[in-house]
Amino acid sequence: MAATAAQLCDVGYLNMTIEGVAARAGVGKSTIYRWWPSKAALVVETLKSRSMLSPIELTGDSRADLRAVIASTFQIVTHSPAGMILPALAVDLIRDPAAHEQLHALLRPRRESVLTVIRTIAARGDLPADVDAGLLLDIYSGTLLYRVLLSGEPVTESIIDQLTDLLLSGTAPHILLML
Amino acid sequence: MAATAAQLCDVGYLNMTIEGVAARAGVGKSTIYRWWPSKAALVVETLKSRSMLSPIELTGDSRADLRAVIASTFQIVTHSPAGMILPALAVDLIRDPAAHEQLHALLRPRRESVLTVIRTIAARGDLPADVDAGLLLDIYSGTLLYRVLLSGEPVTESIIDQLTDLLLSGTAPHILLML
Numbered sequence: 544m545a546a547t548a549a550q551l552c553d554v555g556y557l558n559m560t561i562e563g564v565a566a567r568a569g570v571g572k573s574t575i576y577r578w579w580p581s582k583a584a585l586v587v588e589t590l591k592s593r594s595m596l597s598p599i600e601l602t603g604d605s606r607a608d609l610r611a612v613i614a615s616t617f618q619i620v621t622h623s624p625a626g627m628i629l630p631a632l633a634v635d636l637i638r639d640p641a642a643h644e645q646l647h648a649l650l651r652p653r654r655e656s657v658l659t660v661i662r663t664i665a666a667r668g669d670l671p672a673d674v675d676a677g678l679l680l681d682i683y684s685g686t687l688l689y690r691v692l693l694s695g696e697p698v699t700e701s702i703i704d705q706l707t708d709l710l711l712s713g714t715a716p717h718i719l720l721m722l
Numbered sequence: 723m724a725a726t727a728a729q730l731c732d733v734g735y736l737n738m739t740i741e742g743v744a745a746r747a748g749v750g751k752s753t754i755y756r757w758w759p760s761k762a763a764l765v766v767e768t769l770k771s772r773s774m775l776s777p778i779e780l781t782g783d784s785r786a787d788l789r790a791v792i793a794s795t796f797q798i799v800t801h802s803p804a805g806m807i808l809p810a811l812a813v814d815l816i817r818d819p820a821a822h823e824q825l826h827a828l829l830r831p832r833r834e835s836v837l838t839v840i841r842t843i844a845a846r847g848d849l850p851a852d853v854d855a856g857l858l859l860d861i862y863s864g865t866l867l868y869r870v871l872l873s874g875e876p877v878t879e880s881i882i883d884q885l886t887d888l889l890l891s892g893t894a895p896h897i898l899l900m901l
Contacts, residue, residue, distance in 0.1 A: 557736075557814050579736055631813040632870040647874035654873075671896050677875050678865075678884060678895040685868025686861045690751050692812040693867075694833075694860045695826035705857060713892020716857040717850050 544694040556586060556631035583635050586628065597658055605669035610707045612657050613683045619702050620687045629690060641659050654680065669711065679710055726768040734767060735810035738763050762814050765807065778839055784848035789886045791836050792862045799866045809867060831862050833859065848890065858889055 546568035550559045554675055565572045565636070579585040601608050620626040628658050629650075636643040654677075661676035670679075683706045701719050708714040725747035729738045740761055744751045758764040777796070780787050797806040808829075815822040833856075840855035849858075862885045869877050880898050887893040 553728065556815060556818075609873060619737075627813060627816055630809060630871060634806060635811040637871070638734060638737075644874075650872065650874070653894060656880075671894050673896045675895040675897050677873065677883065678869075678881065680860060681873045681875070682865045682885075682888070682895065683867045684872070685864030685866070686857075687864070688855075688868055688872075689864025692809060692816070693829065693838045693863070695823075695829070696856050696860070702857065705854070706861075709861070709888065709892070713848050713888070713894065715892065716854040716861065717852045718854050720873060 544589050546601050547585055551586065551589070551628055556635075559586075561585070567583055581642070583632060583639070584645075587642065587649055587663045591649050599656055600662060601660065605664045605667055606659055606707060607712060608702060609664060609711055612660055613706050614689075614700075614703050616684050617687055617700065618627070620684075620691050621698055624690075626691070630692065663710075682706075683710065723768050725855050726764055730765065730768070730807055731806055735807045735814075736802055738765075739822075740764070760810060761823075762818070762821050762823075765811055766821065766828055769807070778835055782841060784843045785886060785890060787839055788843060789882060791839055792885050793879075793882050795863050796879065797864055799863075799870050800877055801901065805867075806872070819870065841891075861885075862889065 546564050547559075550564050550567055553561070557583065561572055561575050564585070565575050566576075577584065579588065599608075599612060602611075629646075632646060633643070638645055642651050658676045661670065661674060661679055664670045665672055665674045665676075686706060687698075687702065690696060690702065705716045705719075707712075709716060725743050726738075729743050729746055730760060733742070738761065738769075740754050743764070744754050747754075754764065758767065778787075778791060781790075811825060812822070815825055836859050838857045838875055840849065840853060840858055843849050844851055844853045844855075865885060866877075867879065869881065883899075884893075884895045888895060
């Protein structure tokens with residue numbers, strides 16, 4: 544597991560090989576295949592074994608709470624190796640529903656704790672009572688991931704505020720003047 | 723190029739190999755490597771040679787126009803092979819800035835035409851005059867991609883309306899009752 548994590552950090556998911564992990568761990572390839580059927584399975588279990596995120600602490604201020612949740616995803620997408628491992632893994636698993644389900648299971652605890660934050664904000668009356676918390680999570684997570692992967696535009700922390708304002712107050716994203 | 727496109731449709735980006743394309747085209751691997759240095763380069767050029775999208779026609783109704791743009795991305799992400807090829811390619815290219823720039827160049831014409839639609843809607847007064855059109859595009863595109871790749875929740879057309887309402891009217895996403 545430690546060898547897998549180290550290889551992921553060094554070469555990324557797509558370039559990682561079972562051979563590389565085996566060499567790093569000082570074991571034969573067959574030892575690894577005895578326990579994990581595929582690279583994807585090995586990586587899912589490695590990610591599972593490492594708690595990637597600190598728990599979310601509520602402040603009581605809805606804007607601050609939602610902003611903190613979005614800022615934490617911003618950190619993962621822009622700074623943590625997991626930020627790029629997860630989409631690579633998801634694309635790799637798209638033709639393998641069982642493994643894809645494992646990936647969702649891996650992400651579920653984090654997802655559930657964020658959904659609880661969103662529902663708490665709704666219970667305070669700062670989001671609609673019938674808020675679709677899952678979609679709200681997908682909106683800010685997807686935006687951050689897309690900006691890094693595909694949009695080609697600069698990734699700056701101002702996006703965190705723009706997303707918070709859109710989701711909490713319905714403020715459309717607008718051009719920020721840099722002073 | 724035709725062989726590459728056919729292989730992409732059959733096996734996906736990650737499982738596609740230069741060998742497979744060469745076999746399909748009835749040429750040697752070295753012939754392919756003479757023209758394209760890598761799988762990523764070959765795929766970028768294949769995508770470039772195929773116009774993936776029909777032009778956007780404006781109706782004059784801002785809600786209908788924004789909804790049509792979002793619905794078109796929904797179709798790509800859920801039904802077209804390019805929907806999953808692009809993120810796989812983007813992840814593969816993240817360590818290769820020159821190739822990543824090529825990918826952005828490939829996406830730019832489509833991106834520009836959508837930005838024009840968003841700015842037209844703003845000019846009509848239906849979005850703020852200082853709308854950040856690029857971020858708006860990233861929000862709905864990212865949400866759709868994330869929902870398919872990572873969220874594990876059902877992908878239904880109702881998301882198109884939820885995103886349209888959020889971006890145009892500031893309506894937070896809410897649970898839809900299925901009747």
